[in-house]
Amino acid sequence: MRTDPRCPHCNEKVSATASWCMHCGQDFDEPREAGSGELTEALARGDSDAVAGRLTDSEHGPGAIGVGVAIVALVTLPTVAPPGLTFFYLAAVVAVGYLAAQQQGTSDALSRGAQLLALTPLLLWLLSAALYAVPPITALLGPIVYAVLVLLLARRIDSSLVG
Structure with a gap:
């Protein structure tokens, strides 16, 4: 029984x-x-x-979310990250996953991970502008669309996790 x-x-x-x-x-x-x-x-x-x-x-929920966010970052960021920043891109993948996993709950981990993932291509674009020639402003369109999509998708997933 x-x-x-x-x-x-x-x-x-x-x-x-x-x-x-x-x-x-x-x-x-x-x-x-x-x-x-x-x-x-x-x-x-x-x-x-x-x-x-x-x-x-689960107490391991935030860790699982962090790993998931890192995998999503690893797969999707190359489509919107500027070329020539491979080391910084990989460091950002690890940082996004780690910081998401350090949150208290799964909802917080998903929210923070999504925020960081949405912000990463914009930061990489700024880093590219600082290290190399400033890319055309139209090059920001991809990172902005990516950020909006990531935040919308995270909100939808979080609402299905919560209720």
């Missing part, structure tokens, strides 16, 4: 014999024990609600 049965989808308390959750309405084979670490299973199932619940409840 489970001592603290939880819904595998939303992580709310359920009866030990429940086969569906009265909180989220999801069906399941059996409840899981609280703190059993089923994040990997939720990822494998593609259950975004369960993943969000596990990340929000």
Whole structure:
């Protein structure tokens, strides 16, 4: 008998014999024990609600968000970063991920990570202007669009994590 049965989808308390959750309405084979670490299973199932619940409840949530933000930065920043700043670009990726991971909660980590990620191409553009010739002002269009998209996407993800 489970001592603290939880819904595998939303992580709310359920009866030990429940086969569906009265909180989220999801069906399941059996409840899981609280703190059993089923994040990997939720990822494998593609259950975004369960993943969000596990990340929000976990003390490692901010670290996971920090790693995720760093991966997004590593993949997307080259499209808007000025050429010739590879070292600074890689340092920015590490810094963005690290600073996001140092936050108290997942929502704070996502918010701070998104802010830093949005600001990074603009800072790289300024660094490029200081080190090399000043690029044309139209070169700022890409970083500005990137910043807006990152902040909008982060807000949408945060709202799905919170509620």
